[in-house]
Amino acid sequence: MAGDLLNIQNLVIAVNDAERPQKIVDGVNLTVGEQKIVALVGGSGSGKTTTGLSILGLLPMSLAVRQGEIMFRGENLLTASARRLQEIRGKEIAMVFQEPLNAFNPVFRIGDQLEEVLIIHTSLAVQQRKARALELLHTVGISDPVRVARSYPHQLSGGMRQRAMIAQAIAAGPKLLIADEPTSSLDVTLQAHIMELLKKLQAELKISILLITHDLGMVKHMADEVAVLFGGKVVEYGPAEAVVHHPQHAFTRQLMEAFRY
């Protein structure tokens, strides 16, 4: 469809093993419109993260895309050159990881790691870059950006780290943010804060978010559309309200049950 930011058609990803090519993702169709938040929901091993990584062309060596296409702004990412993909990463599609402590390099300061993105994707001078890094940290709701920029990842609290991670992701002004369980490593109150932050950024920066999660309760407040993955297949796909309130598939109902308590 024209006007869609991201359009995944019949995506099949299988284990790179000629004898037992087990399918991890089996015919997924997914569309993320401009300025929309789409949630990809599923249990462990349902292929959520694999789908997310395949968009960026970063599948582990043991997996390979067998079929389908991933159209991003009219360009098939599966056939794009390695150089083009490298340009897209960070600049047009960015990712927020589940555990920011692992996703930051422990030996560099937060500010330096933020600037790293700016070095690759922008032509800012050193001073402007430093100012931009602080501005980004401020944007994600960090009240003392100067101190945080000077800190090493292990010196920050989990919530701070996740905010810094988001700042790094939006640094180069991407159009699509893939958030891979961005709140799973945080406690409940922080989860709400981070989710509000993502929603606020989505509206302010006019970006789209592909939210990968297993928390249907959260999806209800956040997402415009939901795709429920089960065993590598999309078993339910539709507006968030409809899916959450009138789940059609047994697995969706189970997921809802799980979060009732």
Add this chain to the structure above:
Amino acid sequence: MTNKKSLSQLQIAWQNFKKNRTAMVCVFILGIFYGSALFADFLSPYSYDNEDRNYSYCPPMKVHWVDAAGRFTGPQVYGMTLKFDEYHKRIFVEDNSQRFPVRLFVQGDPYKFLGFIPSRTHLFGVLGEGRLHLLGADTRGRDLLSRILYGGRISLSIGLIGVFISFSLGLLVGGVAGYYGGKIDNFLMRFCEVFMMVPGFYLMLALRSAVPDNFNSLQIYLAVVVILSFIGWAGLARIIRGMSISLKEREYVLAAKVMGLSDFTIIRKHILPHTLSYSIVAIMLSIPGYILGEAALSLIGLGIQDPTASWGNLLSEAMGIVPIHFAPWILLPGVFIFLTVICFNVIGDTLRDCLDPTLKTEGNH
């Protein structure tokens, strides 16, 4: 968040290192060696090729502070006359009638201080016709102390430059092989094994024989450095490859890819820095190998060529039993090699304990 200034890993390691007295003594000794090699032309009384055949195999001279009557005269050396003892052995006898004062900052052989300031001033030297050989002289009557100081320039710098070249190569090859894996890894590692397969010394000789023999001394020096560098990098590349394989699975490497960093930047910034503590120790422990390698090549006459001095080719004079018997002081360069090698090993071992607490050996502190 504490207000106390937090220390980096290297600062903590340095604090622990300072507590080890043996290692600090070694740092001190090496500091003196490297310092005196740097200022060799100022510290040495003679240039490395200043010779006086009348003083061939002159033994270490005594410095006299008082005259025969016991009056203080300041430091003096006596002239030496060559005589034969009852076995017709050449011996040097001090000649009381010839006295030469030893002074600080005397004018002597011209040199360029630090390579660009022309000067003739030496830290100390002897006035008049006399010669000063505090550590004795070699077969051509060249001052051994001066030659050891000049030789240190070559022997000590060869270790540093050699290690720099082979580590650059090892880190690059190991990092690339581990990061990309697959065919690239396979090819690079088999290539490394070819180098590791050949015994180091024979490889060194084979490479040396490929070097033209009309080289000047600087070219020979560079050739020796490159040859030595070719021996050590392969083993290092294998270990770095192993570390790289495990490091590339870290999530921050994936995060770096997601941000759009190039592979080379990821290897340089996110993989190799994590091998730092291993690399520092390995560097310290492999420098002696280069120093000994140079000494071995020069000893058998394939390395640095006379008149340029290196500790190895100074020792080559001591290859026969006759010179050692009559002039045992020509073995002194060996003491310097020994001390340098010991110091690097002690520093390397101590650094390993400080940088990686999990490898700490029992009873080392």
